[in-house]
Amino acid sequence: MFKSLALPEYLATIDKEKCIRCKRCIQNCGWSVYSWGGDRVQIDTQKCVKCLRCYHYCPEEAIDILNNETRYKDNANWGFSHIRNIKRQAETGGMPLTGMGSDLPYTILFDHLLLDACQVTNPSIDPLREPMELRTYLGKKPAKIAIERDKNEKPSLKTKLGPQIKLDVPFIFSPMSFGSISLNAQKVLAYAAKENGIVMNTGEGGLHEDLFPYTDNIIVQVASGRFGVNPQYLNAGVAVEIKIGQGAKPGIGGHLPGEKIPLQVAKTRMIPVGSDALSPAPQHDIYSIEDLRQLIYALKEATGYKPISVKIATVHNVAAIVSGIVRAGADIVYLDGFRGGTGAAPNVIRDHMGIPIEYAVAAVDDRLRQEGIRNEASIIAAGGIRSCADAAKAIALGADAVGLGTTALITMGCTTCGKCYTGNCSWGITSQRPELTARLDPEVFGERLSNLIKAWSHELQEILGALGVNSVESLRGSRERLRGIGLDEQTLDILGVKPVGR
Amino acid sequence: MFEIDAKGVYYRELNEDIRAAIEAGEKDIVLKNINGQYYIGTGITKKINITIEGVPGNDLAAFMDGPTINVMDNAQDNISNTMNSGKIIIHGHAGDVLGYGMRGGTMHILKGVGYRVGIHMKAHKKQIPTIISGGTAGNFFGEYMAGGTLILLGLDSKEGEELAGDYLGTGMHGGVIYIRGEVDKDKCGKEVGVMDTDEDDMKLIKEKLDDYCADFDLDCNEIMKRPFKKLIPVSARPYGNLYAY
Ligand code: SF4
């Protein structure tokens, strides 16, 4: 083995004066940066990914993880990662992989949108004293409803409503499979989903038996690999999702390498231990909207007509695609934007394909309204929701609810280091190594994630109150309550929002 | 025996009727005058028998777990999509994308099959799915195959004729394909190794064909006279060296 010429990204440093040689850093680092050198801790900084586990668990605060100040010569064209990636590729011949969503500085439209508020002429509402409805139902809504009255003139709904998923607050957890994340991480999601009356999603990895108690708060996923899919699985949750694409890797499939498939993962996916789990990019039974319709209805037939969600990556032509998906019979369309996270994706795909969620939600909502079919399906916006403000803006742009993936992982300790694909996550989130996953206590972190959802719910209520409305329903698609700041005319036009000052 | 006349009945009502009959304890259901209705047997988890007279539509037996279905005619596309267990016997031709993601059970087709048959078929513990076609197959036979057994017999083909189309076993990383005839290595995916069968293979083929021949009243010994080729993946990790870590 030759020494890699790719510069280390970080310098892991230990203050020798402070260090008491407790070796905790050695135990904690999933990437084996530290080893015992007989009388002191040795550091292999080339391996450090700046996940900061060691920093938090060093009892003497002796550790500092610095950015490597030794950079290639300043060059506005040839950036650090360009040069570093070329060197890595030259050394291995492989595609550089990455985890998490894109970290490149593309414009984030959420940061160029401002919400309205009430002053003087239209009163705001205090959510602490007045009811503020966040409940959201996902599923087809009738275009119009008919009411009938009994002999006492008591009204009731005559129209038969399609199946709905009831959410107490308009947040759901994004699909993350057992395999891509640990079982404990899935349990954290399940716990918090149940606590908050919302749902998590199994991703394409089957349903582990430990999650059976949570099935009222679970959406099960069917993707091209069909891992873990059987009639019991399809009927276990509140809905079934067909995964077509993922925002971080539109147009490419999933690939869980054999060495990351230990017994439990294999059992849940219903495949042999150690064989690669390939989810090919296309579902080979879907080549058209008609084919999609066929699968949607096969799943409805197999589940006694549960709601069916279709998850796609947002790509250039997203509005027309979603129109087709809705016409194919989907009850929910899950839009995963360009900045959405991943356990593993080639850099080249993640950073250069697809479109951000803000444009996609606006374009999709517009298109479905123009075609008079917006009521036919609920829209989930995901891929880059970092705060309740982002969530509120996405809802104002037209989403029914938002999906949280990375956000949920951050409550479990994730620092968005982006190295999930190695399976070494020191926080035990995107790893299957038992000594690492044991660190993630489902209840402790379930509480934290629950706290986050509660905090965001309060924030959303405050936002709605300030807007002078008393339900999230009133914010949905209400672009009049948004203004764009520092955006060009065309972008404003696509978003359907006015510039600030107008 | 319980008969349902499907003439002019929309698939949703038909399948509701079938499910109601199963609920009521019927074990033998005969569907008369079937004409392209979708999703027959889809998602059914009881060990019952369904006999279909006429040509059933797409997604027959999708996600099925247990039943035995006899189709007395040809059948269409997407049969036994992600099927878990049970048996399907088709007394004619069948279309494209058969047994997609199939994890268990058996599918016997008397005649030929279309494109993308047996793709992403898998195996899990005791569940080892089998598809046997008595005719020829289109392109992408056994694509992404991860487990189970595919057998292609070419009963009406001459000795030495090729029975499958291009891209045979592309992306295959598990399972085995037996073909009763010649295989052109150039038409196979690069993940596939082509070899002669050994004694164990012939034992397995015999076992599977005994069952197949019983379903269609064929002479198994006669069929076994012609040699088979065996296709298996050369690696369980076909895409191991694709990435820079
Ligand atoms: S624990 Fe994380 S931050 Fe600390 S040395 Fe290991 S990789 Fe670097």
Ligand code: SF4
């Ligand atoms: S999940 Fe773990 S490996 Fe992935 S970005 Fe977060 S801390 Fe890093």
